[in-house]
Amino acid sequence: ETGVTQTPRHLVMGMTNKKSLKCEQHLGHNAMYWYKQSAKKPLELMFVYNFKEQTENNSVPSRFSPECPNSSHLFLHLHTLQPEDSALYLCASSQSDWGGPVGNTIYFGEGSWLTVV
């Protein structure tokens, strides 16, 4: 049990499909993240939300559309993806007393394996 739950764990979709990934955190954190994990590449930060407001979009293509209705839930809406988007998508959360001197630990979910065919 990580405190960060992602569904579905596995998703296969066609290039014309629309699907969504869901993330829920039970840690009382205020910040939520989407990362992409591909083989032989560093984890790529995609989006960051702080108190439901998007604070970072790391030049992510518009076929990925995040939504954060509250501090506990985060979605990633997927539309007209490409085969190269196949990867493990990780949701994470942390406290967000940004601007202070203390660091915060980021906690990850188990990820959603996405295959685009």
Add this chain to the structure above:
Amino acid sequence: AQSVSQHNHHVILSEAASLELGCNYSYGGTVNLFWYVQYPGQHLQLLLKYFSGDPLVKGIKGFEAEFIKSKFSFNLRKPSVQWSDTAEYFCAVNAPGTYKYIFGTGTRLKVLA
């Protein structure tokens, strides 16, 4: 821009061997440093972290890491590995007060029984 380098992509060791995984970062200011581990089929979980104070940090399962500021390094060590340490290990850096956590490419460790 911040970056993290993990030079060992694959490491194979026999049980009881000592482990040292390298991590170097590129960032001029104060940093928070982390090591995460991902066991096969499981989520990324925190192994240890350094925010300030004693540069030798002890984590779970007998792991430790040493922050050497002059070398921009945060190497992970374990004196005697076990088969159950087979996993992928990620080093990460974060600038205090920011949301950007930058990860390395990971090191796959395989421990032979």
